[in-house]
Amino acid sequence: MRCTFEAIREDTPGARWQALFQLRWPAYQQWFLRDGYRARPSYLAGRRALRQHMPELAELYQQLCELAGGGDLEARFLSQWCPPSYITGCSQAIWLDPTGQEGPVLARNYDYAPGLLEGSWLSTRWLGRQVLVMSDCLWGALDGINEDGLAVSLSFGGRTAVGEGFGIPLVLRYLLEAASNTAEAIAILQRLPVHMTYNISLLDKHSHWATVFVAPDRPAEVVHRPAVANHQHGVEWQAHARATLSEEREWMLNQGVRKAEHADDVVRTLLRPPLFQTAYGRGYGTLYTAAYRPHTLMAELLWPDMRWPQYCLDVQEGVLNIRFDANHAS
Amino acid sequence: MISSLAAGWLRYCRQWLHSWRQASTQLQTSTTLPPAAQGEHSMQKVSNISDLRLLFHRNERPIYFISATNFNLLGIDQWVNRFKYINYIDCFDGRHPNVFVPPQLPHEEFQSIEDINNYLLQHKDVVDYVERAGGRPVAVFLMFDAETERLCQELGIEVWFPSASLRERCDNKMETVRIGNKAGVPSVPNALSKVDSYAHLRQIADAHGLGEQLVVQTAFGDSGHTTFFISSETDFDRHAEEIIQDPEVKIMKRINCRGATLEACATRSGTLVGPLLTEVVGEAELTPYRGGWCGNEIFPGAFSEEVRAKARDMAYRFGNQLMAEGYRGYFDLDFLIDKDSDEVYLGELNPRICGASPMTNHAAFAYADVPLFLFHLLEFSGIEFELDVEELNARWANPAFIDSWSQLVLKHTANNVDIITHAPATGIYRMADDGSVSYHRFDYKRQDIESENEAFFLRISGPGDYRYEGADLGILITRGRSMSDDFALNARARNWISGIKKYYAAKPIMAVHDESLPAPGAFKIL
Numbered sequence: 094m095r096c097t098f099e100a101i102r103e104d105t106p107g108a109r110w111q112a113l114f115q116l117r118w119p120a121y122q123q124w125f126l127r128d129g130y131r132a133r134p135s136y137l138a139g140r141r142a143l144r145q146h147m148p149e150l151a152e153l154y155q156q157l158c159e160l161a162g163g164g165d166l167e168a169r170f171l172s173q174w175c176p177p178s179y180i181t182g183c184s185q186a187i188w189l190d191p192t193g194q195e196g197p198v199l200a201r202n203y204d205y206a207p208g209l210l211e212g213s214w215l216s217t218r219w220l221g222r223q224v225l226v227m228s229d230c231l232w233g234a235l236d237g238i239n240e241d242g243l244a245v246s247l248s249f250g251g252r253t254a255v256g257e258g259f260g261i262p263l264v265l266r267y268l269l270e271a272a273s274n275t276a277e278a279i280a281i282l283q284r285l286p287v288h289m290t291y292n293i294s295l296l297d298k299h300s301h302w303a304t305v306f307v308a309p310d311r312p313a314e315v316v317h318r319p320a321v322a323n324h325q326h327g328v329e330w331q332a333h334a335r336a337t338l339s340e341e342r343e344w345m346l347n348q349g350v351r352k353a354e355h356a357d358d359v360v361r362t363l364l365r366p367p368l369f370q371t372a373y374g375r376g377y378g379t380l381y382t383a384a385y386r387p388h389t390l391m392a393e394l395l396w397p398d399m400r401w402p403q404y405c406l407d408v409q410e411g412v413l414n415i416r417f418d419a420n421h422a423s
Numbered sequence: 424m425i426s427s428l429a430a431g432w433l434r435y436c437r438q439w440l441h442s443w444r445q446a447s448t449q450l451q452t453s454t455t456l457p458p459a460a461q462g463e464h465s466m467q468k469v470s471n472i473s474d475l476r477l478l479f480h481r482n483e484r485p486i487y488f489i490s491a492t493n494f495n496l497l498g499i500d501q502w503v504n505r506f507k508y509i510n511y512i513d514c515f516d517g518r519h520p521n522v523f524v525p526p527q528l529p530h531e532e533f534q535s536i537e538d539i540n541n542y543l544l545q546h547k548d549v550v551d552y553v554e555r556a557g558g559r560p561v562a563v564f565l566m567f568d569a570e571t572e573r574l575c576q577e578l579g580i581e582v583w584f585p586s587a588s589l590r591e592r593c594d595n596k597m598e599t600v601r602i603g604n605k606a607g608v609p610s611v612p613n614a615l616s617k618v619d620s621y622a623h624l625r626q627i628a629d630a631h632g633l634g635e636q637l638v639v640q641t642a643f644g645d646s647g648h649t650t651f652f653i654s655s656e657t658d659f660d661r662h663a664e665e666i667i668q669d670p671e672v673k674i675m676k677r678i679n680c681r682g683a684t685l686e687a688c689a690t691r692s693g694t695l696v697g698p699l700l701t702e703v704v705g706e707a708e709l710t711p712y713r714g715g716w717c718g719n720e721i722f723p724g725a726f727s728e729e730v731r732a733k734a735r736d737m738a739y740r741f742g743n744q745l746m747a748e749g750y751r752g753y754f755d756l757d758f759l760i761d762k763d764s765d766e767v768y769l770g771e772l773n774p775r776i777c778g779a780s781p782m783t784n785h786a787a788f789a790y791a792d793v794p795l796f797l798f799h800l801l802e803f804s805g806i807e808f809e810l811d812v813e814e815l816n817a818r819w820a821n822p823a824f825i826d827s828w829s830q831l832v833l834k835h836t837a838n839n840v841d842i843i844t845h846a847p848a849t850g851i852y853r854m855a856d857d858g859s860v861s862y863h864r865f866d867y868k869r870q871d872i873e874s875e876n877e878a879f880f881l882r883i884s885g886p887g888d889y890r891y892e893g894a895d896l897g898i899l900i901t902r903g904r905s906m907s908d909d910f911a912l913n914a915r916a917r918n919w920i921s922g923i924k925k926y927y928a929a930k931p932i933m934a935v936h937d938e939s940l941p942a943p944g945a946f947k948i949l
Contacts, residue, residue, distance in 0.1 A: 130529035135545035141577060158547075165528055165547035 094207040094373055096380060098394065098413045100403060104218040106153070111160040113213055114231055118167065121231065125170045127177045136165050139172025142259070146285055147267045153219050157232055173230055173263035175288055178255045181205050182337045182377045183248035184368050185294040186320045186350050187302045188359045196388030198356040199296040201246040202363050203227070203235055203383065204337070206376040207417050214394065216408035224269045225392055225405045227383060233262020234269060236383050238392050238405050241273040242298025244385035250290030251324035251333055256309025258286035264307075265293070275301040283313045292321045298387040320346035337377050338367050360384050364397050373417050380417070469801060469808035472792045472815075478806065479503040479797055486561045486800065487553065487580070491539050493522055494881055494898060495565050497781045497869060499796055505558070509549055511539050514849050514882050514897075519867045525549050536566040544574040553578060561803075565776055583803035585750045585774070593750050593774040595642045596673050603769040606744035608737045611638075611759055611768045612676040618666050621659040627674055636677035641669045650714070652677065680759040681910070682770065683726065684719065686783040687738045688798040689751045693812035694742025696735045697783040697795045698825050699758070701725050703905065706912050708920045710834045711892050717834070719782050720906055722827035726760070733767040734758050735820060741769070753799040755779060781830060781900070785869060788824040829905035833896040833920060835884075840891040840932055847897070847926035849882045854915070860922025875903040878919055890929050899923060 103109040125133065134142075144151045154171060161167040170176070182204025189197045203210075213228040226237030236246035245268050247261050264285055272278040274297040282293060282305045290308040306314040306325045314325075323339040324330075334340060349362030362368060363382045370379045382395040390405040394413075401413055469475050482504040488496045493508035500506040500521040513524040525548035533539050543549050553560050560580045564571065568587050575582050584590070592598055600610045614631040618624045618639070628637055639662070641649040651662040654677075659666070666672055682702040688695045703709070703718035710717040726734070738756050745754060755777045757770030776796065784794035792815065801808055818824060850865040854876045869879040878901040884894055905916035912920075 131531055136547040137545040137550060137574065137577065140550075163547070163551065165526075168547050 094417045096207050096210050096212050096415050096417065098212045098214060098381070098401070098415060100214040100216070100401075100408055100411050102216040102408050102410055106156045106160055106217075106219060110157070110215075110232075113211075113228075114157075114161050114167075117211060117231060118161070121170060122166070124177060124179075125166070130166075132177070133169055134172075134175050136168045136172070139169050139174035142174040142286075143172055146259070147263075147271070149220060149271050150263075150267060153232075170230075171232065173233060173260035175257055176230070176260040178289060179260075180249045180289070180333065181247075182323055182339075182370065182379075183246075184320070184322045184342045184346050184363065185246050185248050185292065185304075186346050186359050186363070187294055187296050187304075188319065188350050188353055188356055189300055189302070190356070195356055196298075196386055197296055197300045197302065198359060198384050198386050199236075199244040199246060199294055199302075200356070200359050200363055200382065200384040201236055201248070201294070202368055202370075202379045203381050204370050204377050204379050207373055207378065207380060209376075210380050214403070214408075216403075216405075220270045222270060223406055224266075225403060225408055226266065226269060227381070227394075229262040230260060232266060233260065234265040235262060236385070237265065237269050238385045238387065238390065239269045239273075240390065240405055242387035242390060243269065243272055243274055243278060244296045244387050244392075245269060245278065246294050246383065246385075248292045248294075248321055249323050249333075250292050250306060250308065251328060251330045251339060252290035252308065253330055254308060254310045255289055256286070258288040258309050261287055261289065261291045261293075261307075268293075268295075273297075274299065275303055279303055279305060279313075279315055282307055283315075285313075290325070292323075292325065294321065296385070296387055300387075319350045322346065336372075336375070338370070341367050356384065356386070360395055364395065369397070371418075378417055381415075467807060469806055469810070471810070475793055475797060475801060475808075475810075476502075478804075479793075479800065482506075483558065484561060485553070485556045485558045486563065486583075488563050489540050489543055490565045491536055492881070492883060493519070494883075495776050495778065495780045496563070496784070496796060497881070498785060499794060501868065502794060502797060503800065505556075507556075509543055509552070511543060512883060512885075515867055516848060516885075518849075518865060522867075523549075523552055525552070535568075537568040537571060540564055540567055541570050541574060544571065544578065550578065553580065563776075563800075583800065584752060589748075589750055590774045593745065593748070593754075593772055596640050596771060597642055597671050599769070599772040600673060602744055602748060602772070603741060605747075606737075606740040608741045608744075608769045610675070610770075611678055611680075614674045615671055616674065617669075617671055618674070620667075621656045621663075624653070624659060624666075624674065631674075633674060633676040638675040638677050639666055640673040640675070641665060642671070678759065678768075679762045680768075681762055683730075683734065683758045683760055684755060684779050685734055685738050685758065686753065686755045686777070686779055686795060687742045688753050688795050688802070689742035689746045690798055690802045690808075690810070690812070691746070691751070692808065692810040694739045694746075695795060695798050695812055696738045696742070696816050696819070698786055698788065698819065699726055699731050699734050700779055700782055701906065701910070702757075703829075703831060703912075707836065708912060708917060709831055709836070711836045711838070716778065716832075718829060718831040718905065719779050720827075720829040720904055721782050721786055721825060722904055723822040723825045727765065730760055730765060730767055731820070735816065737767065737769060739816065741772075745774075750774060752802050753780075753796060778832070781869070782828060785828065786824075787826040788819040790870075791824060792818075827903050829901055829903070829916070831899045831901075831905055831916065831920065833899060833923060835890045835892060835894040835896055838892045840889060841929035842932060843884055843886050843888050843890050843927060843929045845926065845928040846882055846885045846888075847880060847923055849880060849897075852878050852880055852919075852923065854878070854918060854922065858914075858918035858922070860919060860925070862926075869900045872900070872902055875901065875915070877902075878923075880923055889932075890927070896927060897923070 158168040185201040211228050215228040216225045223240040226234035229235045238244040268278045275295045278295045287307045293305045296302040304316050304318045322343040328334040353359045384393045392403050394401040486506045489509045491511045508522045525546045530542050562580045597615045614627050616627050636654045639651045685699045686697040701720040705714050755773040759768045759770045851863050853863045882897040884896050907913045
């Protein structure tokens with residue numbers, strides 16, 4: 094299985110984003126309509142939710158809808174209001190440099206099915222802030238960093254609860270567009286409704302960090318856990334945790350973070366089993382490891398034998414093909 | 424095996440009728456801006472018909488009629504600048520300049536016209552259409568509910584009708600009787616009461632001297648669907664469930680009557696009263712429902728001068744009472760005219776525009792002055808006005824202000840379900856000397872009919888739609904009469920009906936399961 098990763102720069106929504114939309118929309122449409130048209134809220138409900146909860150994004154949303162062709166269904170998808178349920182794997186770690194020489198790092202593994210990865214490393218200045226994200230749901234984010242040095246990433250929280258709220262990728266996008274630091278991001282997460290359970294890791298350039306457990310059916314909870322996998326306080330969905338080795342990964346990552354002397358030590362932990370997963374066929378393969386360094390605004394994608402660095406304020410476009418098999422990615 | 428799509432459509436049709444019968448709505452208030460907020464209008468006050476015509480000729484405020492089709496307010500766009508129709512069904516195949524029909528999306532099964540309107544108001548193409556037109560939009564509806572009001576508020580659309588909750592209160596048949604009583608407008612001798620059993624019904628009837636033959640009506644419903652004729656316990660048992668479950672029903676003496684309908688508009692200057700229309704009811708060529716409404720006629724000699732005067736006076740008083748109750752604007756009253764005594768009784772109130780509105784708004788008086796609906800728009804516009812309603816009513820009462828028209832609603836009357844493969848287009852048709860009918864030209868203005876040998880057909884069901892017993896096929900509007908003096912369809916009308924229906928072709932659906940068949944009257948547009 095192969096995935097193509099592409100770094101794309103487009104400061105304002107335009108032809109590049111439109112091309113991405115056209116390329117990915119048929120597959121997203123299939124996913125969006127998985128439960129039938131009727132299962133998804135109306136255009137007006139999605140727009141209303143965006144205007145109420147993420148007003149800063151409302152105009153951008155309309156621009157993207159236009160670029161997407163202006164249709165009702167496309168607009169409903171882009172609002173990410175109550176999308177179909179989805180889960181991912183993922184492990185996240187925050188490491189604070191005790192010596193003060195390197196600066197902190199937010200590192201994560203993104204574990205999912207290769208066929209479902211967008212692979213677009215999108216650099217934008219949509220609302221005035223330079224933002225670099227690994228794109229999902231076409232304008233959402235799996236992880237990313239902004240020019241103020243706020244880095245964010247997500248992992249599935251291991252619960253089946255589904256409620257009225259936004260798909261998490263759009264929540265991450267919003268954090269990076271609207272917040273400058275961890276405190277502001279926490280405040281946003283405490284008020285935003287999300288449609289499933291996720292663990293959000295936050296780190297800013299002042300080394301302020303937090304893990305926020307969000308869920309559709311309980312208030313957001315701020316905890317300080319340097320390593321998280323796919324459960325919150327304890328495993329609630331045993332089958333998922335077993336299949337994705339959630340507890341083992343969290344334990345190993347905790348050990349790795351605790352013992353690390355350099356940021357690369359944490360990254361190396363993420364690139365080794367059990368954190369680096371190879372169950373690609375079942376949707377739990379590690380597709381990339383990302384490392385964000387808010388002090389220097391550096392971001393990096395890594396695989397066992399490959400690394401691709403970028404500087405948030407000057408992203409270099411390029412393409413990288415990665416082949417995945419049961420044993421490794423190269 | 425019927426496809427799931429077909430089954431879904433048919434289910435939707437069935438649900439639609441169900442809720443049409445229930446006609447239950449919930450509600451809140453609509454708003455009217457004060458005159459000062461009407462920035463687009465330079466006119467300070469409307470004092471006469473010329474002012475009114477000018478006001479709407481120069482109207483810059485977008486006014487939308489949002490409904491399944493544009494039938495009920497056909498032609499109002501020719502009187503009101505920036506008046507547009509937002510519809511679910513495109514009767515005109517995209518050729519009407521003021522009709523906007525968004526691409527059809529899969530949706531929840533519609534259970535009422537309110538559902539259709541709420542679907543339309545959430546459709547991105549409709550939202551874009553309204554928002555791109557700008558201005559301070561206004562909407563008028565045939566039916567709406569609290570959700571419609573909420574959606575309109577969200578979109579910044581002002582609803583120019585009394586609130587849905589008030590409309591529902593007035594629509595309740597018991598309440599109609601009470602409002603009539605307050606206004607001195609009598610209903611057929613009746614009692615309003617909860618009924619527990621046949622014995623109880625008899626007891627109430629006897630106490631009020633209503634006789635042996637009774638008519639019982641529940642609070643909401645139309646076209647005879649919730650009207651029960653009861654002369655025996657067997658009759659009662661047939662409808663016992665519907666009657667007993669209601670907290671209050673209307674129990675009437677059964678009279679030998681003829682139906683008539685009249686539209687009026689309650690304004691702060693008084694109630695304007697339109698002409699009295701005959702009703703076409705239960706014609707087998709038009710409808711499968713015995714007692715079901717299927718059209719109207721208007722002509723100068725339809726009723727005696729005495730009956731017309733009584734009905735007009737009753738409508739005037741009833742409208743003024745509605746104003747006192749807080750309701751204002753357009754409404755429709757059904758009358759029951761006792762054939763034996765020529766007595767005129769209040770029948771039902773439709774606190775809205777309705778299926779008779781196209782007749783009222785195209786009658787001769789409308790062209791001499793303005794259509795009645797423009798007074799409704801004026802009432803809600805926030806513009807100051809002072810009209811000589813008495814003078815207008817007197818003029819419209821003159822037979823010279825009434826010309827002769829009829830409209831017939833064509834339903835599929837056979838008890839089968841199939842898929843329409845060909846349907847007659849909306850437009851003007853001609854009848855040859857031998858009674859055969861042929862398409863002549865596209866048109867969307869019914870007044871373009873030149874003679875009694877031409878008719879305007881508004882197509883409702885088109886290719887790809889399901890045709891089932893009770894489905895609305897379309898509406899046929901002709902100059903002249905469709906009925907004979909003893910109120911049976913005349914030969915010309917029969918030729919028109921069969922001539923238009925001949926243009927429908929359909930293919931069968933294989934092995935439809937019984938449970939997928941639509942309920943009687945399932946697809947009701949009007």
